[in-house]
Amino acid sequence: MKIDQPIKTANSGGGGNAFAHLGSVVAGMMFAWAILQQFLPPDLRAYVTKYSQRFLRYVYPYIQITFNEYTGERLMRSEAYLAIENYLSSAATTQAKRLKGDLVKNNQSLVVSMDDHEEVSDKHNGVKLWWASGKKESRRRASSFHADGVDESGYYKLTFHKAQRELVFGPYLRHVLKQGKEIRFQNRQRKLYTNNNWYWTHVVFEHPANFKTLAMDPSEKQEIINDLITFSKNEEFYARIGRAWKRGYLLFGPPGTGKSTMIAAMANLLNYDIYDLELTAVKDNTSLRRLLIETSSKSIIVIEDIDCSLDLTGQRKKAAKVEEVKDGEASNQAKRAEKDPDGEKASRVTLSGLLNFIDGLWSSCGGERLLVFTTNHIEKLDPALIRKGRMDKHVKLSYCRFEAFKVLAKNYLEIDTHPLFDHIGKLLNEVDLTPADVAEHLMPKSASNNVEVCLESLVEALEEAKTAKLKGEEGTEEVKTETKDLVFVSGSPEGD
Numbered sequence: 017m018k019i020d021q022p023i024k025t026a027n028s029g030g031g032g033n034a035f036a037h038l039g040s041v042v043a044g045m046m047f048a049w050a051i052l053q054q055f056l057p058p059d060l061r062a063y064v065t066k067y068s069q070r071f072l073r074y075v076y077p078y079i080q081i082t083f084n085e086y087t088g089e090r091l092m093r094s095e096a097y098l099a100i101e102n103y104l105s106s107a108a109t110t111q112a113k114r115l116k117g118d119l120v121k122n123n124q125s126l127v128v129s130m131d132d133h134e135e136v137s138d139k140h141n142g143v144k145l146w147w148a149s150g151k152k153e154s155r156r157r158a159s160s161f162h163a164d165g166v167d168e169s170g171y172y173k174l175t176f177h178k179a180q181r182e183l184v185f186g187p188y189l190r191h192v193l194k195q196g197k198e199i200r201f202q203n204r205q206r207k208l209y210t211n212n213n214w215y216w217t218h219v220v221f222e223h224p225a226n227f228k229t230l231a232m233d234p235s236e237k238q239e240i241i242n243d244l245i246t247f248s249k250n251e252e253f254y255a256r257i258g259r260a261w262k263r264g265y266l267l268f269g270p271p272g273t274g275k276s277t278m279i280a281a282m283a284n285l286l287n288y289d290i291y292d293l294e295l296t297a298v299k300d301n302t303s304l305r306r307l308l309i310e311t312s313s314k315s316i317i318v319i320e321d322i323d324c325s326l327d328l329t330g331q332r333k334k335a336a337k338v339e340e341v342k343d344g345e346a347s348n349q350a351k352r353a354e355k356d357p358d359g360e361k362a363s364r365v366t367l368s369g370l371l372n373f374i375d376g377l378w379s380s381c382g383g384e385r386l387l388v389f390t391t392n393h394i395e396k397l398d399p400a401l402i403r404k405g406r407m408d409k410h411v412k413l414s415y416c417r418f419e420a421f422k423v424l425a426k427n428y429l430e431i432d433t434h435p436l437f438d439h440i441g442k443l444l445n446e447v448d449l450t451p452a453d454v455a456e457h458l459m460p461k462s463a464s465n466n467v468e469v470c471l472e473s474l475v476e477a478l479e480e481a482k483t484a485k486l487k488g489e490e491g492t493e494e495v496k497t498e499t500k501d502l503v504f505v506s507g508s509p510e511g512d
């Protein structure tokens with residue numbers, strides 16, 4: 017029987033509206049017909065079925081849509097089904113009597129969904145709709161290991177009044193799928209991907225870094241947080257202005273100033289996956305494009321130490337050894353690879369290949385992606401690579417000054433102030449110590465470790481650095497004077 021469900025659903029959720037009563041009558045008729053048709057000859061049965069269904073369509077005002085768990089030739093799990101399952105989870109917790117529970121996020125949190133043959137109602141713009149879950153026998157799935165027996169697959173059935181057709185097919189289903197995907201996305205286990213030439217492999221991403229514990233100037237930090245959040249919420253804005261929904265960040269600064277830590281903090285803030293792209297492992301521009309297409313949305317694509325990965329300044333990593341080869345052209349690149357004295361398979365990714373990766377047509381597939389480059393030497397990068405529009409935001413991570421130190425002291429020692437703070441603050445302004453160096457002094461060194469021991473160790477290191485710096489400056493002065501003397505002594509009297 018085709019339309020028994022809406023009646024039951026309407027009654028359970030609707031609280032006895034006129035259509036539901038009408039539905040009960042129709043259901044009764046359908047039941048009688050189901051029995052009666054057993055006694056009719058096949059030809060007559062088909063004829064009566066056709067016309068009775070026409071009649072029912074006319075008098076029965078509900079429409080149903082079924083979303084099957086498995087779809088397509090290969091019977092893959094349907095995205096729509098999964099989104100609906102997630103969307104209905106909150107309604108299920110308040111309305112359903114039987115629920116299913118499952119562990120997600122590496123077994124760290126529990127999600128519930130409605131069990132089979134349960135019903136819940138939903139409201140959208142004041143309109144009531146009904147969802148029912150069910151199971152049915154299905155064709156054997158491609159991934160099934162069992163040799164015999166029949167597989168079961170789930171489905172969700174949405175029931176609504178035919179007057180709401182436009183609302184349901186338009187805004188309502190869009191809302192359900194968007195919300196459902198968002199909930200599913202929030203519940204997923206995040207991944208850290210790395211590449212091997214043209215394919216990605218992944219591990220679970222569980223880095224504890226966050227912006228609260230990142231030591232840097234608080235106002236700069238806040239600006240970055242705001243920028244990231246604005247980006248992640250601005251899908252419509254990007255669509256309106258006709259730009260791909262992506263943003264480039266260039267993080268630069270000396271080693272140990274928190275560039276990699278900031279990337280992890282960004283991923284944790286936005287709940288994104290990370291694709292850590294190792295450019296030197298990519299064979300050519302085609303492989304690079306393939307990798308790009310394989311990335312998912314809501315992710316950060318990272319290229320660390322971009323200046324070391326490729327010759328993006330006109331010289332490859334080993335270019336000094338093959339100086340005679342000119343840059344840019346693919347054939348020359350190939351020559352250079354051949355001349356590689358180490359006999360390694362050099363990457364043939366070119367600057368133009370990388371620029372295409374960043375903002376060529378392919379770069380817009382997927383959407384909602386951050387592209388982050390890090391470097392210790394911004395001055396070595398080709399200006400075309402880091403111009404605004406490609407790398408929209410340039411973030412300088414620098415040596416640890418007092419404001420950043422206070423964040424570290426709070427994180428590591430759980431203190432906001434201390435008599436040594438003034439002294440440390442002055443010293444930090446005079447010498448360049450990276451946050452990584454400072455953090456090392458604040459690490460617990462023994463079980464009986466206390467705040468004083470850590471701070472004194474830091475003061476000692478700062479004073480040593482200051483003495484070394486002063487000595488270095490004196491040394492430089494001496495060298496300068498000596499050089500002057502040398503020039504004076506050995507310079508030609510004519511002055512050429």
Ligand SMILES: Nc1ncnc2c1ncn2[C@@H]1O[C@H](COP(=O)(O)OP(=O)(O)OP(=O)(O)O)[C@@H](O)[C@H]1O
Pocket residue numbers: 229230231232269270271272273274275276277278391392413451452453455
């Ligand atoms: N700004 C910071 N705030 C908090 N911790 C930091 C900061 N900078 C560095 N650290 C600490 O120092 C360690 C090294 O930092 P990180 O790897 O982020 O530096 P980096 O800038 O990426 O260095 P490199 O240029 O060598 O890759 C981190 O594990 C972190 O604990």
Ligand SMILES: [Mg+2]
Pocket residue numbers: 275276277320390
């Ligand atoms: Mg790093």
